[in-house]
């Protein structure tokens with residue numbers, strides 16, 4: 001698949017087929033994530049891959065919009081390790097770049113994904129930390145559902161009026 005096609009097809013997928021996702025595909029997605037740019041090349045990311053129904057169910061209750069995780073074959077908890085952070089200011093931007101790579105790689109592999117926001121909401125970050133028994137220095141950035149789906153569909157959002165050439 002061309003990069004352009006993956007970018008255009010990617011949509012938020014909230015229901016998945018029951019088939020499991022191959023570990024190699026999950027690893028391929030995380031390989032793409034780790035290729036992202038980051039401030040000072042700090043690469044603050046770590047990933048917790050969850051396939052167990054019990055933990056997925058618990059994670060699906062973190063907030064009202066995380067429910068799709070209960071039926072997803074795979075959940076990825078995207079994490080920040082404080083020990084890897086060189087500049088506090090930018091870790092969320094670094095990880096946002098990584099997860100976009102991850103999702104686009106997923107589309108290329110025939111998978112659907114859903115990004116469910118956690119950081120910077122401290123209450124939800126604490127909930128995920130508790131459910132996943134994360135060490136003190138590790139924080140949750142976001143929750144991701146991954147699974148097979150044919151729901152990736154192009155919706156054209158191009159809007160020329162948002163582009164300002166040379167001056168606003």
Ligand SMILES: Cc1cc2nc3c(=O)[nH]c(=O)nc-3n(C[C@H](O)[C@H](O)[C@H](O)COP(=O)(O)O)c2cc1C
Pocket residue numbers: 010011012013014065066114115116117
């Ligand atoms: C930071 C962030 C947080 C999001 N949180 C949720 C969420 O908690 N639950 C959900 O169903 N979708 C969530 N989404 C997905 C958006 O609703 C979705 O990307 C948007 O509606 C555009 O649709 P599309 O992804 O199909 O293009 C989130 C997206 C981002 C970038």
